Amino acid sequence: MNETINLLLNHMSIRRYKDKPVDRETVNTIIKCAQMAPTSSHFQAYTIIEIQDSAKREFLAKAAGDQRWIKEAPLVLLFCGDLHRGKEYFEGADPEVFSNTESYTVAVVDAAIAMQKALIAAQSLGLGGVVAGGIRNDVEGVAKEFKLPELVCPLFALCLGYPDEVPGTKPRLPQEEIHKIDYYDESNSRELIDKYNQEIKDYYTKRTNGKAQDRWTERCGRLLMAKTRDEVGCFLRKIGFLKR
Numbered sequence: 001m002n003e004t005i006n007l008l009l010n011h012m013s014i015r016r017y018k019d020k021p022v023d024r025e026t027v028n029t030i031i032k033c034a035q036m037a038p039t040s041s042h043f044q045a046y047t048i049i050e051i052q053d054s055a056k057r058e059f060l061a062k063a064a065g066d067q068r069w070i071k072e073a074p075l076v077l078l079f080c081g082d083l084h085r086g087k088e089y090f091e092g093a094d095p096e097v098f099s100n101t102e103s104y105t106v107a108v109v110d111a112a113i114a115m116q117k118a119l120i121a122a123q124s125l126g127l128g129g130v131v132a133g134g135i136r137n138d139v140e141g142v143a144k145e146f147k148l149p150e151l152v153c154p155l156f157a158l159c160l161g162y163p164d165e166v167p168g169t170k171p172r173l174p175q176e177e178i179h180k181i182d183y184y185d186e187s188n189s190r191e192l193i194d195k196y197n198q199e200i201k202d203y204y205t206k207r208t209n210g211k212a213q214d215r216w217t218e219r220c221g222r223l224l225m226a227k228t229r230d231e232v233g234c235f236l237r238k239i240g241f242l243k244r
């Protein structure tokens, strides 16, 4: 076990922060690490907006369904998939190509990898954080508030700060369920998921003093149906994504 592996294995989302600012040098290091993430064809199809303005923080927190940590975190970074830059500057590229599904996939994957690098960098410097995809509850409002041009879609906010809680690590699916060899073998899935359901139920019972006792499949189904965000597709097409 080395330091990096230890850091990765101890990931936990942090939603409470000490009243301690993140200095500029640290912010710049975090962004630099995000930028060094691998990126499809070197397109670098994302933009990161640091949200300093408190009214904008309020707006974003509310858009996400009143997620307190978006207001309270010393550092909040809004990650956007960005094909606008490509459309403006990539020489000889047919403008239509930015509207195909593959281009959108590239932008989302690039932004997600960059966010994860930022989070790891921050964690290695003693910070903690949480991703807030809830901002897509009001994807159109967020785009307007942050003056996003066409072909730039808000994906998630990364809230960072010095941790003021230790929520503990959350158990993941049994490794055999997500790591398959040579083909998609699901012969043991039911058994593995039943076992995991019990593990998650025990985890939530302990973490919430019995208030929540959800099984994993139950919780995921409920969360999925609580916010289907069907309007996201329509918004994406309106701003030039996913037309083909």
Ligand SMILES: Cc1cc2nc3c(=O)[nH]c(=O)nc-3n(C[C@H](O)[C@H](O)[C@H](O)COP(=O)(O)O)c2cc1C
Binding pocket: 011, 012, 013, 014, 064, 067, 130, 131, 132, 133, 134, 135, 156, 169, 170
């Ligand atoms: C793309 C993405 C969006 C997320 N959105 C939210 C969110 O809106 N609010 C929140 O509290 N946590 C959010 N999370 C955090 C997850 O709930 C969390 O990572 C998951 O429950 C596992 O817990 P852990 O990170 O503590 O291991 C998000 C995570 C990801 C990767």
